[in-house]
Amino acid sequence: MSRVHTGSRLRALALALGLLPGLVLAADDIIWRQVDPDNLVFIDLFEGQVAIELNPLFAPETVKQFRKLLKEQFYDGLSFYRVIDGFVAQGGDGSDLGKLSMVPLIDAEFERELSDDIEFTRVQKNDLFAPETGFVDGFAAARDVSENKVWLTHCPGVVAMARNDDPDSSRTDFYFVIGQAPRYLDRNMNIFGRVIHGMDAVQKIRRGRPSENGIIQNETTSSRIRGMQLASEIPKNERLSAFVMDTNNKGFEKILINRRNRKQAFFHHKPPKVLDVCQVPMVGRITK
Amino acid sequence: MSRVHTGSRLRALALALGLLPGLVLAADDIIWRQVDPDNLVFIDLFEGQVAIELNPLFAPETVKQFRKLLKEQFYDGLSFYRVIDGFVAQGGDGSDLGKLSMVPLIDAEFERELSDDIEFTRVQKNDLFAPETGFVDGFAAARDVSENKVWLTHCPGVVAMARNDDPDSSRTDFYFVIGQAPRYLDRNMNIFGRVIHGMDAVQKIRRGRPSENGIIQNETTSSRIRGMQLASEIPKNERLSAFVMDTNNKGFEKILINRRNRKQAFFHHKPPKVLDVCQVPMVGRITK
Numbered sequence: 001m002s003r004v005h006t007g008s009r010l011r012a013l014a015l016a017l018g019l020l021p022g023l024v025l026a027a028d029d030i031i032w033r034q035v036d037p038d039n040l041v042f043i044d045l046f047e048g049q050v051a052i053e054l055n056p057l058f059a060p061e062t063v064k065q066f067r068k069l070l071k072e073q074f075y076d077g078l079s080f081y082r083v084i085d086g087f088v089a090q091g092g093d094g095s096d097l098g099k100l101s102m103v104p105l106i107d108a109e110f111e112r113e114l115s116d117d118i119e120f121t122r123v124q125k126n127d128l129f130a131p132e133t134g135f136v137d138g139f140a141a142a143r144d145v146s147e148n149k150v151w152l153t154h155c156p157g158v159v160a161m162a163r164n165d166d167p168d169s170s171r172t173d174f175y176f177v178i179g180q181a182p183r184y185l186d187r188n189m190n191i192f193g194r195v196i197h198g199m200d201a202v203q204k205i206r207r208g209r210p211s212e213n214g215i216i217q218n219e220t221t222s223s224r225i226r227g228m229q230l231a232s233e234i235p236k237n238e239r240l241s242a243f244v245m246d247t248n249n250k251g252f253e254k255i256l257i258n259r260r261n262r263k264q265a266f267f268h269h270k271p272p273k274v275l276d277v278c279q280v281p282m283v284g285r286i287t288k
Numbered sequence: 289m290s291r292v293h294t295g296s297r298l299r300a301l302a303l304a305l306g307l308l309p310g311l312v313l314a315a316d317d318i319i320w321r322q323v324d325p326d327n328l329v330f331i332d333l334f335e336g337q338v339a340i341e342l343n344p345l346f347a348p349e350t351v352k353q354f355r356k357l358l359k360e361q362f363y364d365g366l367s368f369y370r371v372i373d374g375f376v377a378q379g380g381d382g383s384d385l386g387k388l389s390m391v392p393l394i395d396a397e398f399e400r401e402l403s404d405d406i407e408f409t410r411v412q413k414n415d416l417f418a419p420e421t422g423f424v425d426g427f428a429a430a431r432d433v434s435e436n437k438v439w440l441t442h443c444p445g446v447v448a449m450a451r452n453d454d455p456d457s458s459r460t461d462f463y464f465v466i467g468q469a470p471r472y473l474d475r476n477m478n479i480f481g482r483v484i485h486g487m488d489a490v491q492k493i494r495r496g497r498p499s500e501n502g503i504i505q506n507e508t509t510s511s512r513i514r515g516m517q518l519a520s521e522i523p524k525n526e527r528l529s530a531f532v533m534d535t536n537n538k539g540f541e542k543i544l545i546n547r548r549n550r551k552q553a554f555f556h557h558k559p560p561k562v563l564d565v566c567q568v569p570m571v572g573r574i575t576k
Contacts (some may be wrong), residue, residue, distance in 0.1 A: 085487050085488045085491070086444060086445075086487060086569065087569075108556065110556065110557060111557075124416070127416060128412070128415060128416045128560075128562050128564065129559075129560055129562060129564075130560075155468065156374060156467060156468050157374075165552075165553045165554050167556040178491075179444060179567075180443065180444050180468060180469060180564065180566045180567045181468060181564070181567065182567060183559075183564065183567070184547075184550060184559035184560075184567075185559075186557075186559070187556075187557035187559075188554070188555055188556055188557050188559075199373050199374060200373045200494075200495045203373070203466075203491040203492070204491070204492050206488075207488040210569070210571055211571075259472075262472060264453075265453045266453050266476070267476055268396065268398065268455040268475075268476055269398060269399075269474075269475035269476050271417075271471075271472035271473075271474070271475075271476075272416075272417055272418075272472075274416050274417060276416065276417075276468065276469070276471065278468045279467075279468045279469065279470060279471070279472075281374065281375075281498070283498055283499075
């Protein structure tokens, strides 16, 4: 029952794009920002290529240590040893145990004070988990003006440090959020990055069993990190560039307004005029 | 840099389970319900085995037509032709175009009246998208008592019918939700099932490019359905059984209470006492 796309079939499909609308963004509204090569990390998985953007504004010490570990090729060959579908893929050497590592601990970087250098583009007031959600430099965030605090929020694609009960016990092991946003972890973890390319590869990382808390007992079967490199450590002429949506401008605000006011004929029932900050698509692209 | 899990390593990891708590459920609190073989579908993908549970209570006509199509082996060999990471994987023959199919259209089954046969276990009042969220027979749902309406809600793993702008244009093609819950689609689609096993395989379905609205132009590279079978059509002695969490009991309510009141020492910042209905883990298991 082989079916081949023809030109007209594709055009017909394009006409049918009323179907599940709202994820594709009007290209005209996007303003691109180049990712600083000091904040750009390429992760080479057997599942595919992944790029993440680091966030030294919210997690300066974590980013500093992570960059150092990258230079030492610390992560190369290590595995994702705890992976729960719909939740997180956690990788590293198991140093969250606090025993197997000589790498220094990192203090909590769970949230920070509001300040003038933080441009917050609001997405939603009275979100279920926070007084306000929004974006800061492309990162999903939340803030509480009454407490004068702002923090990065756990959306799919977030990269954060694992830790033990001690809030100051982040070290080397990190996790990707791979499922419905576990927002209850907000203000409890050192979020220090986000996936900007290759989330499909991240989604292929081998899962453990939920009944074993995702721990993969036979590590020979786990997904493995082939290598991780900071872009600024790669010679300029060999280096790829990454671009992400700039969230600090009118074009992005227009995208948010269009998502909030679903005007398409498709919507038989008009959705409530609210936005889940973790459901706003944030596209990135990698180029030569 | 090979590292092998030893028994003590595993025990140490188990001790570290304070790490990102809350997804693993206390087995004692779970009461299992066997899935009716008439509502159980096995989907054989090259990516792995998937099981879904159909919901004739909310989508009787959709389920009726879907069962008929399964008996005719309609889906065998068809592909996922529109796949957007973080959103949906849509498969079938492209009949959403309204031209390529002789299969009858299905009327909208977007929501239904509240009635005594619907047992609603509440999860959250004043959810961002609905006055109340909860579970009905294991399915994430929402209701509006003032309108006397209840509907299934778009969480990861939901299975729903694609359609065109016409609300009564569902037919054969369906999608899996594979990312952050697109709740704005609630009350707009015929949701007729949910993945109860094999979401990791669903997550491996090949993605299209977001810039092309996820449409995979070269269909020879797309993920393909090897076969789909209704469990009740398989001889009893060859048939697997599926069990899911029963959500209509005190054990499940206890799970919800524990998730809402995060008592673990892990939580340096106490999360708000709210629950996202799409972030409550719903485990299923398949047995001989």
